[in-house]
Amino acid sequence: MSRLNRSTHPAPVFPERILQFGTGVLLRGLPDYLVQKANSEGKFNGSIVVVKSTDSQTDEFSGQDNLYTVAVRGVQQGQDVSETTVVSAISRVLAAQTQWKEILLIARNPNLQIIISNTTEVGLNYVEESIFQNPPQSFPAKLTAFLYERFRSVGGSKAKGLVVVPTELVTDNGLKLREAVEKLARFNELGKLFTKWLKFHVRFCNSLVDRIVTRPTDEARQALEQEQGYEDELLTFTEPYHLWAIEGDDRVKQTLSFASASPSEIIIDEDINFYRERKLRVLNGSHTLTMPLGYLLGLETVADEMRHPTMSRFIESLMLEEIVPTVPHYSVAGMDQAAVAQFARDVLDRFRNPHLDHLLLNISLQETAKMQARNVATIQRYYSQFDTTPKYIALGFAAYLLFMKAVREEDGKFYGEITVPGGGILTYPIRDERAGYFYGDWKTVKPKDAASIRAFVQSVCADADLWQADLTALPGFVDAVAEDLKSMLKDGVEKTLDKAMA
Incomplete structure (x- = not known):
């Protein structure tokens, strides 16, 4: 049985519009899945470049051309649900430990609009460190380094600001991440112009995600692979229910245009x-x-x-x-x-x-x-x-x-x-x-x-x-x-x- 790839499952290639920190099943089963849905309906037409921080191994993604399967199984409103989707929204996966310079180059991409993260609850904690390491150790330091590179490459342009949506299960996760980035900017003496650009043109959104996403059992994996006719090392199982609530204004709604494909599942409101x-x-x-x-x-x-x-x-x-x-x-x-x-x-x-x-x-x-x-x-x-x-x-x-x-x-x-x-x-x-x-x-x-x-x-x-x-x-x-x-x-x-x- 062949492994899932773009030869057996051709998919369009879209500009990289989202940078994502994290490769876990929650991100694959909710944000990435929803972006895929919007792409399928022609409502976003953007791809996701993913940063892996835990180790330098990305073979599980590259080995199947960054495709993976989301199997939705369960009961919703009394009805059995069984749906299978091949997600092609991820363009590439880069390892922070070995490809940090390549990651920083993405900051110069004029199509980039959005940053998403999921790094566990402690991942948003402030750590006093230099952002000029290769790579910085903490996620806030990595993000600060990336935003500083973005600022330098676009000359402080308002039009090239970004929307940052952390999905870590922390109250006011967007505000907490902004605070850590601002502290790191001061500690690293990045200057008043960067601080001003950060304040007015980078929007940090509080958000919450709600979907139970798991890896399949060996039995479930074998059954689905037999059904679909291919092997998938990234096979992701999830329930039908899903919700992504994001705190934001009209600018956020306009930037996160993929939300229009899932109005009941993606709620963008000034109070969530x-x-x-x-x-x-x-x-x-x-x-x-x-x-x-x-x-x-x-x-x-x-x-x-x-x-x-x-x-x-x-x-x-x-x-x-x-x-x-x-x-x-x-x-x-x-x-x-x-x-x-x-x-x-x-x-x-x-x-x-x-x-x-x-x-x-x-x-x-x-x-x-x-x-x-x-x-x-x-x-x-x-x-x-x-x-x-x-x-x-x-x-x-x-x-x-x-x-x-x-x-x-x-x-x-x-x-x-x-x-x-x-x-x-x-x-x-x-x-x-x-x-x-x-x-x-x-x-x-x-x-x-x-x-x-x-x-x-x-x-x-x-x-x-x-x-x-x-x-x-x-x-x-x-x-x-x-x-x-x-x-x-x-x-x-x-x-x-x-x-x-x-």
Whole structure:
């Protein structure tokens, strides 16, 4: 069977109008997919040049002429959906580690209009460094270097300004990225004219993306490749539901002309807070609070969680009883509390999608940063509204602390262990920049000593550097988390969950 390529699947070549930082499945399954849709309808006629920062290997893209397949599988409005699209919107993929000078040359492209990124939550953090390295290390530094090259090549032209749309799951991601770029401009002394051009002609848009996108199981891959008649190393599975909300004005709407092909899925508005909060708290917040518990139970995927009788009840109770009531809403149809509750019920159906292999370990990446961004405000709002401890959130938080318990360190990497059904031991990576912090703190805990467990929880909850808040100020929260953690250490995760849902 031949590999997917442009010989077997001819596709038009369009000017490079978008620069994209990131090669992950989310970008392939949502922004790139939507650009492909617009190109197919003749409403954009532009391609995407992609920057890969994680390593220098781009063979998986070049080996199939930058084509890949998006398989949409699931249920939408009671109807089974099964659609397959070959995406040809990517023109080339360049590795920042080895092709940085070539990437900077793209800044001189007069057709370039848009920059998109997805570099995980911590990827937007400011790092004080020179932008003149080859390449700079952080994403904001890479972006600053690129924008400075753009400024130099166009002479500060208004007409050659850019629209930057980060898709990282961070509140006000556009504003945060702009702040980091402005700091780097000052640190690198790039001058007042560049700062002025940056301020008036580069638009940073807050945005949110909502689509569950995964890599296929081996079985699903084989079945689809047999059906389509070609091999695809970049095969991407996704659900039917998708939304991309972008904060912007008429200039942004005009620049992001591909949005006209998907008016229901791409929302460009001057205020997207409702959509952002609804998705961040209900879908993402639920993932972050339930992933540790599900994984510690020995489950592998989100669908596995929903098939587990007790775990599925926990997820539903957490979402509908403790998260939904705290989501900010407006007194207008489609943006009221009923819309939030309906969104939550839709999310539960999306979690049950049997076609998506949404691995819990993939959700665990940078779990601490996600917990702060997605759930701290929810906890605070719950206390403000109900003046009591959210018991399901407390249990999820306790499971998170247990998930962060590393049993060993190897070459700066940390690993935890769980006992799986049948008595075996499974080692898992803790891919979190705070893993070392917890590795040290867990050494103070004696599993059978309630006082040491509570002291550990008290210390973690009081750390404002972690949470941008003092969680010990919330009455009863530390006690509830400590009690759940003590129970999991003594009786096991499953018995603790059963007791909580009894």
